[in-house]
Amino acid sequence: SPVVGVLAVQGDVREHLRALEESGAHAIAVRRPEEVERVDGLVLPGGESTTMDKLLRAFDLQQPLRERIARGMPAYGSCAGMILLADKVLDSTTDQQTIGGLDVTVRRNAFGRQVDSFETDLTMSGVDGAPIRAVFIRAPWVEAVGPAVEVLATVPDGPAAGRVVAVRQGSLLATSFHPEVTGDHRIHRFFVTEILRR
Numbered sequence: 001s002p003v004v005g006v007l008a009v010q011g012d013v014r015e016h017l018r019a020l021e022e023s024g025a026h027a028i029a030v031r032r033p034e035e036v037e038r039v040d041g042l043v044l045p046g047g048e049s050t051t052m053d054k055l056l057r058a059f060d061l062q063q064p065l066r067e068r069i070a071r072g073m074p075a076y077g078s079c080a081g082m083i084l085l086a087d088k089v090l091d092s093t094t095d096q097q098t099i100g101g102l103d104v105t106v107r108r109n110a111f112g113r114q115v116d117s118f119e120t121d122l123t124m125s126g127v128d129g130a131p132i133r134a135v136f137i138r139a140p141w142v143e144a145v146g147p148a149v150e151v152l153a154t155v156p157d158g159p160a161a162g163r164v165v166a167v168r169q170g171s172l173l174a175t176s177f178h179p180e181v182t183g184d185h186r187i188h189r190f191f192v193t194e195i196l197r198r
């Protein structure tokens with residue numbers, strides 16, 4: 001089975017490790033540059049993207065991650081992980097850097113104070129069956145996409161209707177929401193079976 005890492009500098013690592021194991025991968029926590037080299041793919045979890053950025057630079061992980069992603073390593077970013085994969089970030093702190101690779105502009109904490117955290121059911125292309133319960137926690141949305149980026153899901157209704165919350169560009173996948181907290185592993189399975197094995 002493929003070895004899939006979960007970036008483990010900060011954020012909800014354990015839930016992703018479990019979801020990946022239950023999706024047919026061998027999941028390992030990634031904290032060191034050597035571990036970046038060992039994995040077939042990587043999940044970047046939710047958390048706090050500014051903190052994660054600082055830790056990635058402090059632990060000498062930013063450069064190895066940029067290089068592996070540039071060489072085509074599959075990666076899936078959820079929430080803060082989506083921000084880390086984005087080429088451009090709005091409402092970031094002045095010194096915030098990303099790993100990049102995904103040709104999108106994301107807006108941090110985009111849903112605003114009133115709807116800081118919310119849940120909705122949505123459909124996501126590539127993921128069959130019942131709608132997905134999407135849990136948003138101080139989430140970003142995708143505000144602009146480059147030509148190679150495929151929009152997989154948007155918010156179905158409410159004040160943020162139509163906002164882009166799941167995208168794919170080749171071997172890179174990102175969602176604004178947190179599939180690891182619902183027990184529904186279809187998105188992890190999609191990453192492991194469709195994106196990693198393609």
Ligand code: GLN
Pocket residue numbers: 045046047048049050078079080081083108109137138139140
């Ligand atoms: N608001 C966080 C950030 O900007 C992301 C929140 C999350 O990952 N749940 O990094």
